Amino acid sequence: MTETRDTASIQPDIPGDPSAGGRTDKPTLADRVTASMASLSEAERRAARALLARYPTTGMETVALFAERAKVSAPTILRFVAKLGFAGYADFRRALREEMEAQAEYPLTRPHADGKSAPFADFARSLVTTVENSLAMASPADIGRLTDLLIDERREIFLLGGDFTDPAARHLEFHLRKMRSRVRLFSAGLSRRADELADLRKRDVVILFDIRRYQQDTIRTAEIAKERGAVVALFTDRWMSDVAQVADIVIRAQVDLPSPWDSLIGLIALVETLALSIDARQWPIGRARFETIEAVRTKLMP
Amino acid sequence: MTETRDTASIQPDIPGDPSAGGRTDKPTLADRVTASMASLSEAERRAARALLARYPTTGMETVALFAERAKVSAPTILRFVAKLGFAGYADFRRALREEMEAQAEYPLTRPHADGKSAPFADFARSLVTTVENSLAMASPADIGRLTDLLIDERREIFLLGGDFTDPAARHLEFHLRKMRSRVRLFSAGLSRRADELADLRKRDVVILFDIRRYQQDTIRTAEIAKERGAVVALFTDRWMSDVAQVADIVIRAQVDLPSPWDSLIGLIALVETLALSIDARQWPIGRARFETIEAVRTKLMP
DNA sequence: CTGGTACTGTAATGAGGATTACGGTTCTGG
DNA sequence: CCAGAACCGTAATCCTCATTACAGTACCAG
Numbered sequence: 001m002t003e004t005r006d007t008a009s010i011q012p013d014i015p016g017d018p019s020a021g022g023r024t025d026k027p028t029l030a031d032r033v034t035a036s037m038a039s040l041s042e043a044e045r046r047a048a049r050a051l052l053a054r055y056p057t058t059g060m061e062t063v064a065l066f067a068e069r070a071k072v073s074a075p076t077i078l079r080f081v082a083k084l085g086f087a088g089y090a091d092f093r094r095a096l097r098e099e100m101e102a103q104a105e106y107p108l109t110r111p112h113a114d115g116k117s118a119p120f121a122d123f124a125r126s127l128v129t130t131v132e133n134s135l136a137m138a139s140p141a142d143i144g145r146l147t148d149l150l151i152d153e154r155r156e157i158f159l160l161g162g163d164f165t166d167p168a169a170r171h172l173e174f175h176l177r178k179m180r181s182r183v184r185l186f187s188a189g190l191s192r193r194a195d196e197l198a199d200l201r202k203r204d205v206v207i208l209f210d211i212r213r214y215q216q217d218t219i220r221t222a223e224i225a226k227e228r229g230a231v232v233a234l235f236t237d238r239w240m241s242d243v244a245q246v247a248d249i250v251i252r253a254q255v256d257l258p259s260p261w262d263s264l265i266g267l268i269a270l271v272e273t274l275a276l277s278i279d280a281r282q283w284p285i286g287r288a289r290f291e292t293i294e295a296v297r298t299k300l301m302p
Numbered sequence: 303m304t305e306t307r308d309t310a311s312i313q314p315d316i317p318g319d320p321s322a323g324g325r326t327d328k329p330t331l332a333d334r335v336t337a338s339m340a341s342l343s344e345a346e347r348r349a350a351r352a353l354l355a356r357y358p359t360t361g362m363e364t365v366a367l368f369a370e371r372a373k374v375s376a377p378t379i380l381r382f383v384a385k386l387g388f389a390g391y392a393d394f395r396r397a398l399r400e401e402m403e404a405q406a407e408y409p410l411t412r413p414h415a416d417g418k419s420a421p422f423a424d425f426a427r428s429l430v431t432t433v434e435n436s437l438a439m440a441s442p443a444d445i446g447r448l449t450d451l452l453i454d455e456r457r458e459i460f461l462l463g464g465d466f467t468d469p470a471a472r473h474l475e476f477h478l479r480k481m482r483s484r485v486r487l488f489s490a491g492l493s494r495r496a497d498e499l500a501d502l503r504k505r506d507v508v509i510l511f512d513i514r515r516y517q518q519d520t521i522r523t524a525e526i527a528k529e530r531g532a533v534v535a536l537f538t539d540r541w542m543s544d545v546a547q548v549a550d551i552v553i554r555a556q557v558d559l560p561s562p563w564d565s566l567i568g569l570i571a572l573v574e575t576l577a578l579s580i581d582a583r584q585w586p587i588g589r590a591r592f593e594t595i596e597a598v599r600t601k602l603m604p
Numbered sequence: 605c606t607g608g609t610a611c612t613g614t615a616a617t618g619a620g621g622a623t624t625a626c627g628g629t630t631c632t633g634g
Numbered sequence: 635c636c637a638g639a640a641c642c643g644t645a646a647t648c649c650t651c652a653t654t655a656c657a658g659t660a661c662c663a664g
Contacts, residue, residue: 041611057403060362063652073613078653089652090620097359120445120575124437127571128430135426143422164476167469171566174466216603259578260585264473268570269429273422276561345642365622375643380623391622392650 029099030055032084040083043072047080059096063089126257127265134253134266135273137238143270146233146249147277149205153180156204158196158225160186162218165209168235168267172207175275178290179282190217197221202229210234210241211255211262222246235267331401332357334386336554339542342385345374349382351541361398365391428559429567436555436568437575439540445572448535448551449579451507455482458506460498460527462488464520467511470537470569474509477577480592481584492519499523504531512536512543513557513564524548537569 033048040048050070051058058066067074078089086092149155157176161169169185176183187193200206206225210218219242226232226246234247237255244250253266329337335350342350352372353360360368369376380391388394451457459478463471471487478485489495502508508527512520521544528534528548536549539557546552555568 043612054403057399060399062650064650074652075614075654076612079612094363097362101356101359120437120442120578123575123578124434124571127437127574128433131430131433131567132426135422135429140422167473167476170472171469174469175563259574260581261477261574261577263574265433265567265570265574268469268567269426272429272561272563272565272567273425275563276422276425279562343641364620366620376622377624377644378642381642 029059029084029096036084040080043076044080044083046070046072047077056096056100060093123257123259126259127263130254130257130263130266131269134269137252137254138270138273139251142249142251143274143277146251146274147281149231149233149249150176150180150274150278151282153182154203155231156182156184156199156201158184158186158200158204158206158230159208160206160218160221161209162211162213162215164213164262165211165235165264165267168264168271169207169209171268172271172274175271175278178293179275179278180289186221193217193221197224197228200225200228200230204230205233206230207233208235208241208243208247209267210243211237211267212239214241214243219243235270237262331361331386331398336540336542338386340547342382345378346382346385348372348374349379354540358398358402362395425559425561428561429565432556432559432565432568433571436571439554439556440572440575441553444551444553445576445579448553448576449583451533451535451551452478452482452576452580453584455484456505457533458484458486458501458503460486460488460502460506460508460532461510462508462520462523463511464513464515464517466515466564467513467537467566467569470566470573471509471511473570474573474576477573477580480595481577481580482591488523495519495523499526499530502527502530502532506532507535508532509535510537510543510545510549511569512545513539513569514541516543516545521545537572 030052033051037045037048047066047070050066054069058069063074063077066077070077081089081092084092086095150157157180159169159173159176161167166188173183173185184196186196206222208218208222222232222234222243223246231249232243232247233249233251234241234243235251235253236244238252240250240252251270253270255262255264255266257263332354335353339347339350349368349372352368356371360371365376365379369379372379383391383394386394388397452459459482461471461475461478463469468490475485475487486498488498508524510520510524524534524536524545525548533551534545534549535551535553536543536545537553537555538546540554542552542554553572555572557564557566557568559565
């Protein structure tokens with residue numbers, strides 16, 4: 001099953017698998033053990049119990065240790081794994097390891113000691129709930145509609161962030177740039193931006209980021225874009241920028257939390273969700289582009 | 303070797319939080335690996351990275367497989383574990399297994415993918431845990447030290463992000479700019495950046511962002527900055543950019559999650575935590591600056 | 605009571621893996 | 635340009651561990 005993608009260990013496993021697609025929840029090995037329990041003999045059942053008691057580590061050790069834990073002999077362990085359908089103990093251990101790898105991430109570092117030594121614990125909690133709330137606030141339908149628009153290669157995409165949200169706009173620009181062509185950021189300077197706005201055509205898409213301390217220039221840009229027939233999408237906060245009045249799609253994130261500063265983290269979460277959505281939908285096309293980028297990249301940078 | 307490197311800066315060991323002096327968790331094996339990174343050779347570091355990339359399963363397999371994954375020879379793996387202080391590979395594997403057993407419960411059964419109702423629910427959960435893990439990975443001590451440096455107005459601050467992490471660098475720049483003067487982003491173009499590097503003086507602080515697909519130009523920039531006597535701080539991922547070898551402060555975030563794309567969200571979380579830390583420490587000074595900015599702003603933008 | 609069967613542990617064996625010795629290569633300092 | 639050292643991989647060696655053959659035991663049917 002799991003194809004050994006040896007090269008990927010360090011390199012980003014870039015869009016390798018259509019992870020979004022094939023989500024088959026196979027029963028775990030533990031499930032198999034439980035199911036087979038009935039058809040096992042006395043000593044073998046002891047082996048199964050020992051395995052489940054300390055799953056999966058018991059299975060990762062040597063046969064001898066496994067046997068000791070289960071209070072049975074080594075051959076019994078071997079017969080046990082054979083009954084489970086494995087070719088040998090090595091095979092069994094490999095399956096266990098692969099299952100573990102597929103599992104959710106393993107914590108590399110224990111959370112820092114309780115309470116006092118984590119001075120930012122409160123803030124950390126706030127960040128987490130901000131992400132949760134932001135993801136809850138976004139309507140899947142809106143994300144889907146925006147995805148449709150962004151897949152369409154005939155449309156040119158323009159992005160603009162504000163003083164604070166600029167990084168979020170750039171982050172989205174990064175993803176779009178990797179997946180399609182004709183993506184550009186609006187300039188910060190107004191003269192230059194005027195030139196760029198003149199390029200706008202109907203069917204083009206303008207994506208704006210505007211949160212409180214709403215920026216007048218962003219609102220003006222939205223209005224002009226709308227006049228020129230472009231589709232306008234807006235990322236904003238719960239109070240909603242005035243851009244919302246001309247926007248075709250509005251996606252809101254939580255930006256406020258108990259801190260003197262607003263947070264960008266909710267917007268980042270939504271941007272990445274959107275990126276994943278696009279990726280899932282148009283992967284076949286995107287892959288070609290991605291490989292081209294990689295080829296050019298290695299040529300450019302020795 | 304004429305260069306005396308301050309390896310102590312990298313070692314995360316003593317979570318000796320000045321405040322509590324309380325009990326701290328024993329560092330995990332992953333922490334030990336991370337700490338020793340600096341004193342490892344090239345091939346050994348590849349081994350370390352491979353281990354961290356698929357932790358802890360990579361360490362549970364045979365030496366041969368480990369070596370293959372790391373793209374090094376078997377003896378290198380042996381030398382690697384020897385440097386970590388283990389008597390042999392068996393000893394190493396036993397330690398890994400014991401650590402795993404001490405860890406929290408392992409899910410015996412996978413949660414069932416209960417439906418299309420929330421297509422992004424899995425991804426949302428991943429984002430949340432990515433934030434949590436990132437905050438857990440950062441040592442409060444390192445954040446504290448970086449905070450001290452950034453409060454010092456005599457030091458000029460330079461920032462640089464990579465293709466992907468650029469938004470994180472800009473986000474930090476935003477916060478710093480609001481709280482103090484003499485903050486600038488390095489240029490993306492190398493000619494211009496050379497000019498800027500020439501401006502560097504001792505005591506200045508260079509903050510770099512470099513995650514996998516590590517960028518050669520970022521590493522070069524770090525080396526040059528270090529040569530010129532600047533303090534170098536690095537935001538990176540768990541596998542650690544080579545910048546870590548010259549960096550005085552290393553802060554890691556989680557960037558990988560079950561998606562074709564890496565995530566910026568952990569870095570954003572850490573940046574905002576750092577911003578809060580600075581804010582908390584120097585608010586009296588910062589407030590004056592903030593009001594000045596507000597005044598100027600309203601004059602500039604009617 | 606007896607032969608048979610299913611089950612389990614002991615002990616021997618062979619393979620695969622950990623370990624070590626060594627030689628080639630690269631890097632560093634003089 | 636050279637000497638030395640550090641580093642890394644190849645290949646040989648040793649040994650642990652998985653595997654298997656076999657014998658002992660309990661249980662059941664006739």
